[in-house]
Amino acid sequence: xxxxxQVAATLRLRGTTIPVIALAVRTADPEQLEDExxxxxxxxxxxxxxxxxxIDLSAxxxxxPSLAPLAEMVRRFGMRPVAVLGADEAFGSEADALGLALLPxxxxxxxxxxxxxxxxxxxxxxEPVPPPVVPEPLLATxxxxxxxxxxxxxxxxRGRDLVLLAGASPGSxxxxxxxxxxxxxxxxxxxAGASGDTSAHVFALDFQxxxxxxxxxxxxxxxxxxxxxxxxxxxxxxLEGEQRRIVLSPLGDR
Numbered sequence: 001x002x003x004x005x006q007v008a009a010t011l012r013l014r015g016t017t018i019p020v021i022a023l024a025v026r027t028a029d030p031e032q033l034e035d036e037x038x039x040x041x042x043x044x045x046x047x048x049x050x051x052x053x054x055i056d057l058s059a060x061x062x063x064x065p066s067l068a069p070l071a072e073m074v075r076r077f078g079m080r081p082v083a084v085l086g087a088d089e090a091f092g093s094e095a096d097a098l099g100l101a102l103l104p105x106x107x108x109x110x111x112x113x114x115x116x117x118x119x120x121x122x123x124x125x126x127e128p129v130p131p132p133v134v135p136e137p138l139l140a141t142x143x144x145x146x147x148x149x150x151x152x153x154x155x156x157x158r159g160r161d162l163v164l165l166a167g168a169s170p171g172s173x174x175x176x177x178x179x180x181x182x183x184x185x186x187x188x189x190x191x192a193g194a195s196g197d198t199s200a201h202v203f204a205l206d207f208q209x210x211x212x213x214x215x216x217x218x219x220x221x222x223x224x225x226x227x228x229x230x231x232x233x234x235x236x237x238x239l240e241g242e243q244r245r246i247v248l249s250p251l252g253d254r
Contacts, residue, residue, distance in 0.1 A: 020051070020052045020053065020054050020082070020083075021051045021052065021053045021054070021079060022053075022054050022056045022085070023037075023053055023054065023055050023056060023074065024056045024058075024059050025055060025056060025057050025059070025060055025064070025070070026059050026060060026061075027060075027062070028060065028062050028063060028064060028065045030065065030069060030073070030158070031158060031159065033070075033073065034073060034156065034158045035143070037073065037074075037077055038077070038143070038155045038156060038157075041077050041078065041153065041154065041155070042145065042147065042149070042153060042155060050078065050079070050080065051078075051079045051080070052079070052080055052082050053074050053079040053080060053081045053082065054081075054082065054083045054084070054085050054103075055067070055070055055071070055074065055081055055083070055084045055085065055100075056085040056086055057084065057085065057086040057087050058085060058086025059086075060086075064087065066094065067084060067087075067091060067094050067095060067098055067100065068094065068098060071098050071100065076154070076156055076175075077154060077156070078152075078154055081098075081100060082100065082101060083100055083101035083102070083103050084100050084101070084102055084103065085103045086103075087102060089102070141160065142157065142160050142161035142162065142163045142178070142181075143155070143157035143160055143161070143162050143163065143176070144163045144165070145162070145163070145164045145165065145166070146165045146166065147166055148166040148167050148168070148169065148184065149164065149166075149167070149168040149169060149172040149174065149188065150169050150172060151169045151170055151171035151172055151188075152171055152172065153172050153173075154172065154173040154175065155173070155174060155175065156175040156176070156194070157175070157176040157177065157178065158177060159177050159178075159195075160176065160177065160178050161176055161178035161179045161180070161181065162174055162175070162176035162178070162179075162180050162181070163181045163183075164180075164181065164182045164183065164184065164186075165183050165184065166183075166184045167182070167184030167185035167186065167187065167206070168182060168184070168185070168186050168187055168188040168190075169187055169188060170187045170188060170210060171188060171210075172187075172188030172189070173188060173189045173191065174186075174188060174189070174190045174191065175191045175194050176191070176192050176193075176194060176200070177193065177194050177195040177197060177200075178192065178193070178197065178200055179192055179200050179201045179202070179203065180192045180200075180201075180202045180203065181203045182202075182203065182204045182205070182206075183205050184205070184206065185206040185208055185230075186202075186204040186206060186207055186208060186209050187208045187209065187210065188209065188210060189209065189210050189211040189212075189213070190202045190204075190209055190211070190212050190213070190235070191211075191212075191213040191214075191218075192212075192213070192214050192215075192235075193214045193215040193216075193237070194213075194215075196215050196216070197215060198214065198215045198237050198239065198244075199237075200214050200215065200237075201214070201234055201235060201236050202214070202234070202235040202236075203233075203234055203235075203251060204232070204233050204235075204251075205232050205251070206230055206231070206232075207224075207228050207229065207230065207231055207232070207233035207235075207248070208224065208229060208230060209221055209224075209235075212235045212246050213246075214235065214236065214237040214246060215237060215244075217237055217244045217245065217246060218246065219245070219246035228248050228250075231250065231251075232250065232251035232252070233248050233249070233250065233251055234248070234249050234250075234251045235247070235248050236249070
């Protein structure tokens with residue numbers, strides 16, 4: 001009996017008030033979701049980084065998307081998805097596979113307090129997620145950011161170019177499936193051709209990047225030579241047989 005008491009004393013169960021971020025999904029369009037989440041993360045000025053996220057589908061008025069791309073998108077923007085709210089039990093196996101808790105229907109009251117006008121819609125069974133085959137074609141318009149990207153912030157231009165009118169601080173991340181254009185000081189990490197486009201480029205008028213990646217090939221710049229530091233630079237991927245490497249050249253050279 002004494003041993004049992006000692007074991008019991010090593011564990012205590014208690015309620016907590018750990019904050020979570022509810023991501024109320026109102027559209028199944030992945031491009032709209034990514035654009036809106038990128039804007040929200042930028043406005044939050046790094047305060048969302050590392051936060052626990054609950055994907056709330058209770059306000060969705062159309063068949064919901066699969067959970068895998070939603071969870072991956074949340075992680076890509078620096079948060080940690082832990083649960084799904086307002087989803088049908090048909091999502092149970094997919095949620096389990098992703099390590100997400102499927103909150104019961106009664107839990108919808110949490111979202112309703114913040115979304116009084118939300119009416120839960122019928123939930124359709126998720127369609128299977130096909131594996132990626134080829135990079136998606138780039139969209140006609142680029143994602144345009146007119147404010148500096150601060151340390152710890154991340155932005156992803158899915159299926160398009162990314163244009164940053166201001167600068168990027170050390171510790172920030174610029175990610176695009178197409179090209180990256182930075183008209184201010186580029187001091188963070190720039191990853192172009194994220195979906196596999198080997199022809200993508202990184203253009204910077206004031207190059208001070210910590211790292212450049214194109215189509216998954218990366219090069220860090222712990223010691224940047226004076227030839228390129230603070231100058232207009234174009235970064236591209238050079239292919240030589242099986243060898244691939246990032247090369248820098250003065251912007252305007254061919």
